Amino acid sequence: MGIRQVALLGAVIAVLSGCAGSGGAIPVVDSGRPVSNEDMRTGAGRVGTSTPQAPATQQDSGVVVMVPDGQGGSSAVQSYPLDNQPSISSGGITSSPAVGSGPGSSSGALQADEQLDGPVLALLTTARQQESNGDLNGANASLERAMRIAPREPQVLYRLAQVRLSQGDAAQAEQLARRGLAYASGRPSLQAGLWELVAQAREQQGDAAGAEQARQRARVSS
Amino acid sequence: MANKRKSRGKGKSRGRSRIWGWLLKLGLVGLVLVGALAVYLDAIVQEKFSGKRWAVPAKVFARPLELYAGRPLSRDDFLTELKALGYRQSNAANGPGQMAVGGSRIDVYTRGFQFFEGAERAQRVSVRFDGNRVASISGAQDLIMARLEPLMIGGIYPAHNEDRILIRLDQAPPYLVDSLVAVEDREFFQHFGVSPKGIARAMFVNLTTGSLRQGGSTLTQQLVKNFYLTADRNIIRKGLEAMMAVLLELHYSKEEILEAYLNEVFLGQDGNRAVHGFGLASQYYFAQPLQELQLHQVALLVGMVKGASYYNPRRNPERATTRRNLVLDLMAEQGMISQQEATDAKNKPLDVTQGGSLANTSYPAFMDLVKRQLRADYRDEDLTSEGLRIFTSFDPLLQHKAExxxxxxxxxxxxxxxxxxxxxxxxxxxxxxxxxLAVVGGANPRFSGFNRALDxxxxxxxxxxxxxxxxxxxxxxxxxxxxxxxxxxxxxxxxxxxxxxxxxxxxxxxxxxxxxxxxxxxxxxxxxxxxxxxxxxxxxxxxxxxxxxxxxxxxxxxxxxxxxxxxxxxxxxxxxxxxxxxxxxxxxxxxxxxxxxxxxxxxxxxxxxxxxxxxxxxxxxxxxxxxxxxxxxxxxxxxxxxxxxxxxxxxxxxxxxxxxxxxxxxxxxxxxxxxxxxxxxxxxxxxxxxxxxxxxxxxxHPQSLADVPPAEIVTAWADPLTGLGSDPSCEGSVEIPFRAGYEPLPGPGCKPVIDTEVIRDGANRVLDTIRDWLR
Missing domain, CATH: 3.40.710.10 (DD-peptidase/beta-lactamase superfamily)
Structure with a gap:
């Protein structure tokens, strides 16, 4: 029991722990995976190594209603000028709430990988009909109903922004489109559509430079 | 003398004729006055009856409960909502307002409702539950979603006010009109506003019993009394009432008068709020729409017309039951229902909701918030008289949990x-x-004083x-x-x-x-x-x-x-x-x-x-x-x-x-x-x-926070003690989200380059030896 033993101990530790550079306290024996695993679990992020994140990919696939994927020859989002609304509603989702039977010919056709839930899809359909009947308030209310069911669904926010823009509320249209963008990561065509809406909203508010910026983002996204 | 007498006699006869003349003139004047009065009363009768008859307070509704597959909702919560809406248990739910409750499935026949964005029709919906979620719903065609009608959570009243839910005559349930007429005014469809037969009968009863037992008023007179006149009882008022009743009958059909009566009659007092009409009374006592009431419930309400507080079923259930059964007997006597139906109905409980259940509780703290937001846009008199229907986001289930x-x-x-x-x-x-969604204003959520949530x-x-x-x-x-x-x-x-x-x-x-x-x-x-x-x-x-x-x-x-x-x-x-x-x-x-x-x-x-x-x-x-x-x-x-x-x-x-x-x-x-x-x-x-x-x-049952980071977020391994970048192999290092571009550079790994399993085994043995030395 003396300096020699302590020195020996130190030497052994130095040899054994290949982790001298990690800093912090130097534990003697209890270094092992189980402990650090637990630490990681309670650590920041709470995403231990064992739980791989499966984030945006899951939402990735379900675009559409109004934003076609680009396959099937459908035109881009920008092809939905606001003064042209009824023509959109004549094709697209009003045709049928059924999923995955997109005819491919109409620009608003549903894609085979449509991910929207039944009720949200049904409400978007209702909103389309109300909009084409000129009942913008009703369309608004139906879309808000859809938003309460799927608050993060950017397609709902996209449509809501569109309707608000038709009602002349450009400021809210821009905000709603930006909110849609916050939830649209990994969905480039939808992002492009949302940026285009932001651009239109900014134009209506007399912000030409801002509109141009948004258009650039739309081009980058699409 | 003779002259005198003569002249006296002459004077007498002259005086008599003068009196007659006076009387004639008086009579003429009286006639003119009565005529004028009639014209005046007629104007009043017509004006009030043809215009907006009642000031109806604004009604405030909770959010409608949405039903669709995947919706977070437990079976128990669903049942609570249905009960608050006054749904009745039945075997098959084959009419509006009925439900059939099973272990993991509830069938309801919804009532339908006019919403802002469109009408929701009444329909039969089967709801299956899986834990705290709706597993599926089904109904006619491919039902994707359905809504229940929203719970009415209050109205906007002035300090003291009458409240009513207006109904049309064709919304009255079976037996209501017949039994009402049978109990209150048998000759209603025959008389012209007043009923001499009824008055004679009333006088006979009053004379023989020596007290004022019967009023002999027709339904028309009762309507006039409530609608146009003040509450004091005297003979002049009685005369006015009769005249106005006749005038009302002249201008309006029996159906119109009956409909007005159904909406006017006083049927209870709820704090400062007077409950008028069968529409509101049905909600107030049974939490059900009037159309859905059954025989025994109709009989109870009809019986209460005679004295709404005396026969109050919540406060005086025995009196109310006796009165209800009397009405049922009378209906059987007159052949409206069979003796068997009367007996069945008499055996039923009063079925009145308890004050304090979800439907009848008031939510003063939330209503306070609604009123403040409304007052920014509406005048008080519009809110208390125009019958506006106000749809809110209030969630009675969450409110109940918060309380x-x-x-x-x-x-x-x-x-x-x-x-x-x-x-x-x-x-x-x-x-x-x-x-x-919910507001609790104090330790007693029913108390409408200081609203701590807002103030x-x-x-x-x-x-x-x-x-x-x-x-x-x-x-x-x-x-x-x-x-x-x-x-x-x-x-x-x-x-x-x-x-x-x-x-x-x-x-x-x-x-x-x-x-x-x-x-x-x-x-x-x-x-x-x-x-x-x-x-x-x-x-x-x-x-x-x-x-x-x-x-x-x-x-x-x-x-x-x-x-x-x-x-x-x-x-x-x-x-x-x-x-x-x-x-x-x-x-x-x-x-x-x-x-x-x-x-x-x-x-x-x-x-x-x-x-x-x-x-x-x-x-x-x-x-x-x-x-x-x-x-x-x-x-x-x-x-x-x-x-x-x-x-x-x-x-x-x-x-x-x-x-x-x-x-x-x-x-x-x-x-x-x-x-x-x-x-x-x-x-x-x-x-x-x-x-x-x-x-x-x-x-x-809250939903877990989404853990999908925005695009500008990246994760990196770091040492929480130093804040420096690290490596997953290092003990204590954690994976932490950073804003992209600001994550630390990865630190050196902590894993030995060669597989140390064997060495570590040996090392542990060495360490044990060392420990022994140290001991």
Missing amino acids: TAVQGTLKRFGETPDKKPLEAAMVVTGAQTGEV ASRPIGSLIKPAIYLTALEKPERYSLITPIDDDPITLEAEPGKTWSPQNYDRQSHGRVPLYLALAKSYNQAAVRLGTEVGVDSVLNTVRRLGVDHDWPAYPAMLLGSGAMTPMQVADMYQTIANGGFNTPLRAIRNVLTAQGEPLKRYPFEVRQRFDSATIYLTQQAMTHVMTEGTGRSAYNHVSSNIRLAGKTGTTNDLRDSWFAGFSDDLVAVAWVGRDDNDRTRLTGATGALQVWNGFMGAA
Whole structure:
């Protein structure tokens, strides 16, 4: 029991722990995976190594209603000028709430990988009909109903922004489109559509430079 | 003399004729007067009857319950809602207002309703449950979604007022009209407003019994009495009543008069509110629409016409039962129903809802909020008379849970040592929508006095801290979640000439702690140091951007929450954090319809982006640590640990106010516990308000916070002690989200290059030997 033993101990530790550079306290024996695993679990992020994140990919696939994927020859989002609304509603989702039977010919056709839930899809359909009947308030209310069911669904926010823009509320249209963008990561065509809406909203508010910026983002996204 | 006599006789006859003349003239004048009176009365009768007959208070509705596959909703909650809406058990649910309840499946026949965005039709829906979710719904065709009609939660009345739900004659249930006529006015369809036969019978009864037992009034007279005249009883008024009754019959059909009667008749008193008409009475006593009432219920209401308070079924159930059975006997006697039907109906209970059940409870705190928002747009007289239909976001199920949490928790705390009552308030909003879902204004949620949720402005204590950390995280070049923050003692100039040395709650200093942990553990010294680093005025501006306007001076003490807010303002502030940095003005009203069902006004969803989503995501992450390892840990005794929650405790000086504000993916809830005299409660945020919050969240089945980071977020391995980059192989290193571009460079790995399994085995043996030496 003396300096020699302590020195020996130190030497052994130095040899054994290949982790001298990690800093912090130097534990003697209890270094092992189980402990650090637990630490990681309670650590920041709470995403231990064992739980791989499966984030945006899951939402990735379900675009559409109004934003076609680009396959099937459908035109881009920008092809939905606001003064042209009824023509959109004549094709697209009003045709049928059924999923995955997109005819491919109409620009608003549903894609085979449509991910929207039944009720949200049904409400978007209702909103389309109300909009084409000129009942913008009703369309608004139906879309808000859809938003309460799927608050993060950017397609709902996209449509809501569109309707608000038709009602002349450009400021809210821009905000709603930006909110849609916050939830649209990994969905480039939808992002492009949302940026285009932001651009239109900014134009209506007399912000030409801002509109141009948004258009650039739309081009980058699409 | 003879002359005299003659002249006298002459004078007599002349006098007699003069009297006759006078009488004639008087009679003529009288006739003219009566005629004029009749014309006058006729004008009154017609004017009031043809115009808007009643001032109908605005009706306020809860949110309609939406049904679709996947909706979070437990079978029990669904049943609670159906019962509150007055749905009746039946075997097959084959008519509106009926339900058939099974173990994991409930069939309902909804009633249909006119909503702002369109009509919802009455239909039969089968709802299957799987745990706390709707597994599937089915009905006619491919039913994707359905809505129940919304619960009516109140009306907007002047201080003293009549209330009614107008009905049309064709909405009256079977037997109502027949039994009413049989009981109150048998000759109604024959007479011309007054019934000489009825009067004769009444006089006979009154004479033989020596008291005023029977009025002999026809239904028309009763309507006139209630509709046009004041309550005093005398012979002149009786005459007017008869005249007006005849005039009314001249102008209007029996059906019109009957319909008016059904809507006018007084059927009960509910506090300051007089219950008029069968439509409202049906809701008031049975919580059901009039059309759905069954024979025994109809008989009860008809019996009550004679004296609504004397035969009040809630207060005098025996009297009411006797009277009801009398009506049923009379109906059988007149052949309207068979003897068997009468007997069956007589054997039924009164079926009156209990005052205090979900439907009949009033929600004064929420209604207060609705009225304040309405008064910004409508005049009082429009609200109390136009029969507007106001649709709100109120969720009676969540309200019930919030009330239970408040009352249950306060009861558990027991009496304070000095016997003064503890008070509490709670606000629940939809995290993504900004809609107010529930409001509790005090320890007694039925009491409509001081609405603490809206009006009790109290220092918020540590609830301010997320604003400090958010302000810091907006500077990614300086701060990340693991930037070490110094929690050593700090002394500041508080106001000119005064120093201030804040202390931690446990009176300890904790050295350098990672930023997220400083928030999770609510260290005051670290928060104040960080707050002064980023600037007190920046923090106060962040509070404004979070949605709460204030005029707090930029003193350092503000960093520990000496500024005051109401629970509603706190909800607004936390809403912005819960909602990804988008502030939405909290709304209670969705839209307004006119009495005829025409859309009148919308209160649209509005957002303003105030913070970028990456910064908010990081702030939320730090706040989840409050729940997992900080002051909010006890929440997981009530909520499953796989539900991610975020929140913050707040405690003010000398334990006067106890706060907790927190959110799940779908709900923001703010709880406050304190005292009206602002005295000490001996409760911290964690021991007081958090317990209320836990009680609520435990019952509300919150949805886990989404863990999908925004695009600008990356994760990197780092050492939480130093804040430097690390490697997954290193002990204690954690994977932490950073704003992209500001993540630390990865540190060197900690794994030996060669497989050390064998060596480690041997080494352990060596170490054991060494330990033996040391022992």
